[in-house]
Amino acid sequence: MTVLVGxxxxxxxxxxLTAAVAEARRRDEPLLVVNMSRDDVLVDAHRAGQExxxxxxxxxxxxGMEFEVRRVxxxxxxxxxxxxxxxxxxxxxxxxxxxxxxxxxxxLLGSAAQRILLDATCQxxxxxxx
Amino acid sequence: MDNITSLLGxxxxxxxxxxxxxxxxxxxxxxxxxxLPGIGPAMTVALLLPITxxxxxxxxxxxxxxxxxxxxxxxxxxxxxxNTPGESSSVVTAIEGNKMAKSGRxxxxxxxxxxxxxxxxxxxxxxxVFLMPxxxxxxxxxxxxxxxxxxxxxxxxxxxxxxxxxxxxxxALLLGLTIGVVGIDFVTGQQRLTGGVPQLADGIDIVVVAVxxxxxxxxxxxAAHLRRKAGEVIPVGRPWMGRSDWARSWKPWLRGAAxxxxxxxxxxxxxxxxxxxxxTAEKKLSKHPEEFGHGAIEGVAGPEAANNASAAGTLxxxxxxxxxxxxxxAIMLAALQGWGIEPxxxxxxxxPELVWALIASLFIGNTMLLLLNLPLAPAWAKLLQIPRPYxxxxxxxxxxxxxxxxxxxxxxxxxxxVLGLLGFAMRRFGLPVLPLIVGVxxxxxxxxxxxxxxxxxxxxxxxLIGGPVAWVCYFLIVLALVWPLISLVRRxxxxxxxxGRGPDxGRGPDDLANVKAGTSINSSEA
Numbered sequence: 001m002t003v004l005v006g007x008x009x010x011x012x013x014x015x016x017l018t019a020a021v022a023e024a025r026r027r028d029e030p031l032l033v034v035n036m037s038r039d040d041v042l043v044d045a046h047r048a049g050q051e052x053x054x055x056x057x058x059x060x061x062x063x064g065m066e067f068e069v070r071r072v073x074x075x076x077x078x079x080x081x082x083x084x085x086x087x088x089x090x091x092x093x094x095x096x097x098x099x100x101x102x103x104x105x106x107x108l109l110g111s112a113a114q115r116i117l118l119d120a121t122c123q124x125x126x127x128x129x130x
Numbered sequence: 131m132d133n134i135t136s137l138l139g140x141x142x143x144x145x146x147x148x149x150x151x152x153x154x155x156x157x158x159x160x161x162x163x164x165x166l167p168g169i170g171p172a173m174t175v176a177l178l179l180p181i182t183x184x185x186x187x188x189x190x191x192x193x194x195x196x197x198x199x200x201x202x203x204x205x206x207x208x209x210x211x212x213n214t215p216g217e218s219s220s221v222v223t224a225i226e227g228n229k230m231a232k233s234g235r236x237x238x239x240x241x242x243x244x245x246x247x248x249x250x251x252x253x254x255x256x257x258x259v260f261l262m263p264x265x266x267x268x269x270x271x272x273x274x275x276x277x278x279x280x281x282x283x284x285x286x287x288x289x290x291x292x293x294x295x296x297x298x299x300x301x302a303l304l305l306g307l308t309i310g311v312v313g314i315d316f317v318t319g320q321q322r323l324t325g326g327v328p329q330l331a332d333g334i335d336i337v338v339v340a341v342x343x344x345x346x347x348x349x350x351x352x353a354a355h356l357r358r359k360a361g362e363v364i365p366v367g368r369p370w371m372g373r374s375d376w377a378r379s380w381k382p383w384l385r386g387a388a389x390x391x392x393x394x395x396x397x398x399x400x401x402x403x404x405x406x407x408x409x410t411a412e413k414k415l416s417k418h419p420e421e422f423g424h425g426a427i428e429g430v431a432g433p434e435a436a437n438n439a440s441a442a443g444t445l446x447x448x449x450x451x452x453x454x455x456x457x458x459x460a461i462m463l464a465a466l467q468g469w470g471i472e473p474x475x476x477x478x479x480x481x482p483e484l485v486w487a488l489i490a491s492l493f494i495g496n497t498m499l500l501l502l503n504l505p506l507a508p509a510w511a512k513l514l515q516i517p518r519p520y521x522x523x524x525x526x527x528x529x530x531x532x533x534x535x536x537x538x539x540x541x542x543x544x545x546x547x548v549l550g551l552l553g554f555a556m557r558r559f560g561l562p563v564l565p566l567i568v569g570v571x572x573x574x575x576x577x578x579x580x581x582x583x584x585x586x587x588x589x590x591x592x593x594l595i596g597g598p599v600a601w602v603c604y605f606l607i608v609l610a611l612v613w614p615l616i617s618l619v620r621r622x623x624x625x626x627x628x629x630g631r632g633p634d635x636g637r638g639p640d641d642l643a644n645v646k647a648g649t650s651i652n653s654s655e656a
Contacts, residue, residue, distance in 0.1 A: 037360045042167070042212060042514040044360035073359045076517065 002032045004091040006082050006116075007056065009035075009048040012097035012129045017056065019127040020095040021063060029092060031060065031067040034085055040076045079115035091122055098126040133259050140486030144494060149192055152185075153491050156193040157498045160200020164207070165510050167214045168348055169525065171201030172457035172567075176340035177525070179465055180532040187469040188484050192491040194465065195445075198458045199251060199492065202401075202438050203499050206243040207510050210236060210430070211364050219401030219437040222409045226422065226429030231364050233425050240507045241369035242379045242427055243434035248500040249380075250387035250435035254442025255492045257391045258449075262478070262485075265450040269475035274586065275596040277475075278579040279603035281572055284397040284453045286607045289565045296614065302561040305552070306569020309334055317581060329541040334549075336464040338533045339570050342546045343563055344457075345529040347553015349522045354554070363515075366508045379431040382412050386435030393436075394443020397453050401440040408432035442492070449485055451475060453572070460567045 005020035007013045017033065024031040033056060037047030048056075053069055060067045072081050086094050098113050117124050144153070163174045175194050182190035205220035210227035223243065230239040272280070289299030312323045313333030324330040371379065386408040393404040412432040413422050422429055447453040452473035454460035466473045471481060478485050503510070533546040556563060580594065587593025595604065 038517065039359055040518045041360050041516065042214070042518075043363050043511075045363045045515060047360050047362050049362045076519075 001027075001092040002030050002089050003027060003093055003095065004032045004034060004082070004086050004089065005095040006078070006097070007033045007035045007048060008046045008097065009052045010045075012099055012127075013048075015129050016095050016097040016127045019125060021060070021065065023093060023095060023125060024065060024067075027092060031065050032085070032089060032091065033060075033067065033069045034072060034082060035070070036072045036075070036078045036081045038076045038078070039074050046078065077112075079112040079119070082112075082116055083119055086120060086122060093123045093125055094120055095125045095127060098128055133263055136482060136486045137259055137490060139483070140488070140490035141493075143188070143483055143487040144192065144490045149189060149487075149491070150494070152189050152192050153196050153495050154498055156196020157200040157203075157495050157502060160197035161204040161207075161499065161502065161510060162200075162513060163197070164201035164204020165513050166204075166516075166521070167208055167212070168352060169521070170205075170344075170458075171197045172340075172461060172563075173344035173348065173525075174201075175458050175461045175465075176337070176344050177528045177532055179337045179340065179461065179468070180535040182465060183468055187466070187471060187481075188487050190465055190469070191462065191484065191488045192495075194458070194462045195488055195492050196495040196498075198441055198462075199438070199495050200499060201458070202251075202441050203244060203247050203503050204510065205437075206247070206430075206434050207240060207503075207507065208514070210239045210243065211366065211511055212361055212514065219405055219440070220434075221402070222405040222433040223430055223437075225409065226426050229423070229425035230427065230430065235425060235427075236364055237367045237369045237507075238371050238375050238427060239425075239430050240366065241371045241504065242375060242431045244369060244500060244503040244507075245371070246379065246383040246386065246431045246435040247438040248496055249383045250390060250439040251442060251496040251499075252493065253384075253387045254391045254394070254439035255489060255496065257395070257439075258442055258445055258489055258492070261395060262446050262450050262489075265446060266475055266478045269451050270479070272475065272599060273596065274579045274582040275594055276599040276603075278576060278583055278594065279600035280397060280451065281453065281576050281579065283603040283607055284447075284455065284572065285565075285568065285576075286610050287397055288455060288568050289562075290610045295560070296611070298559075298561045299565050302556065302563065303565035303569045305556075305561075306566035307573040309339055309566075310570045310573025311577070316578070327541075329537075329539060334545065334570075335536045335542070336461070336467075336570060337536050338542050338545050339549055340461050340464065340567060341529045341532050342549025343553035343556070343566060345525050346546060346550025347557060347563075349526050349529075350550055350554040351557045352518060352522055361514075363511075366511050369504050369507050375427055378418075378427050381415075382408070382428045382432035383435040385411060385415075386432040387439040389432075390436035390439030391443040394440030394455070395446040396443075397447050397451065397455060401437040401444075401456070404436040404440050405433035408436040445489075445492075448473070449477060449488075452477065452575075454568060457564050457567050460564075460571050464571055 003020055003024040005016055007017055020031060035048040035053065037044040053071065057069055075081050082094060094116060096113050096116055101111055113126065117126065159174060160171055163169045163171060174197050178193065182193060202219065205215060206223050206227065209215045209220040209224035210231050213224050213228035215221045215224050227239045227243065230236065285303060289303045290296045308323070312330055314320070314331055315322055321331055389408045389411070390401065390404040394401065409429055409432060412428040413419060416422065416426060416428050418426060444455050444459050447455055448459040448463060452463060454463050463473050471477070530543060530546065533542045536542055583593045595601070
């Protein structure tokens, strides 16, 4: 059993990571940080650079956590990737950042967070940007 | 001062709200497609070709000219931010520009390329104003044999001088000429290469060829390579330049413009060679040679100016002689033919308003581009986040619609698919696309001029080699074709003499080949 967190390089991702650390300690389970970037676009704002992932690793080491940082670079659907990883690793909880979306924004682009909330078989902790 | 008066007349024609709107649309679309790698101005102009048949010729040309210039601006953005050249003419920009972006100077790199493009574009357009009328005066005096020789020189230029390989260039040209002869022979009335298919009797419409090769071919190519790791977003601020950036940029701008324009204006021009020459020159002249390879601003300013000036230059042979030297100009010529306007030396005399309004619109479009690009650079960079499936679905939709709209017959859609497969195969085997398009458009013209010359002399082949202009052209053609042989012999003789410098920049193509091999770009856009 692990705590899975979907990490993106922005304040929302940081908030999700902080909440995931607290959750992993509470449950006394290892932490799995997943950064997903799509492979059908030229650049992806959700892709965390090597530097950013190194910072995450260092911070988690400083906190004395048991953790794994994983980067997924294949596929075009972030929600599906998170759900698949959660299934494979038998995650006990998925931690995701939840951002405000306008009705039009949801209509146009759909929401990865919404799909994870609805389709996940385990618990989901949705975090708002503080 | 006739030119200035005519130009002012052109401005008065262009400065109507609807024309300004079309110019704005053109430069916006042009920048957008320039930013996206693989989708260039040539493909866009091809896709829009059927739509513009409903517009006034002048409005269509304003739109296309905006796309041509916009593509040059947009291409540099991708080069700088992504190290993937949006256009083949921005290959060199990527060398220094991407280094600058990686060291946090993306804003300055974008600013120097946008302002440099503006300066060079304006100077280049002024060059058209002064160079075109004398060229036209000269061209009008040419007879069929001389004109034939100049077209053949253009063929040689786009196949042998541009691009990495002569054999591949000639193969593509041959394919284009073959597509060009399909249909009924205009002298004897015989059907050629139609295979008994009645729909082919009228020939293959240029819209179908261009859209098939550029759009469908590119879409198939991308579909075959869809999965690629995404890049990281490089933060782009609002482009700006400090005092030292200005001081280091303005000379490369002017030098780049001076190099780019003449190359573009030659019937065998193109933007690749002058951008490369500009880069080499800036590297030699720079006071900070140690910065080259680590993000020197001169290495962005010079080549970016050169490619815009050369884009302006390509309009000289296009308007004065009816000869295209890049793919976008080739399709603009096809558009002129679609409106029933005969491109060639007589264009300026027959349609002066059209030509001068087009040139005036270039000045306006160029200014719009500067205003559009400096504040909006971060927005353009966002375009790179569009998922490829959405993008290419849209392109294929427009491609099929355009091909069907030509004759409203389903047969054209099959033809489109076949040509798309041909375009895919060309990309697979590294054949350049430009010679094919030039072959399709100029092939029938060559045939007409050649037969006219032969009819004048009653079938005597000597009629093809009349006049000093023709002699010079044939000499240059032979030189261009035999050059690799000569340099091979020279290299074998003296090992210390490293190939030597060609009189007409003969080293250019080799260096260019290296650059092209270094960065993975398919040669579909020019």
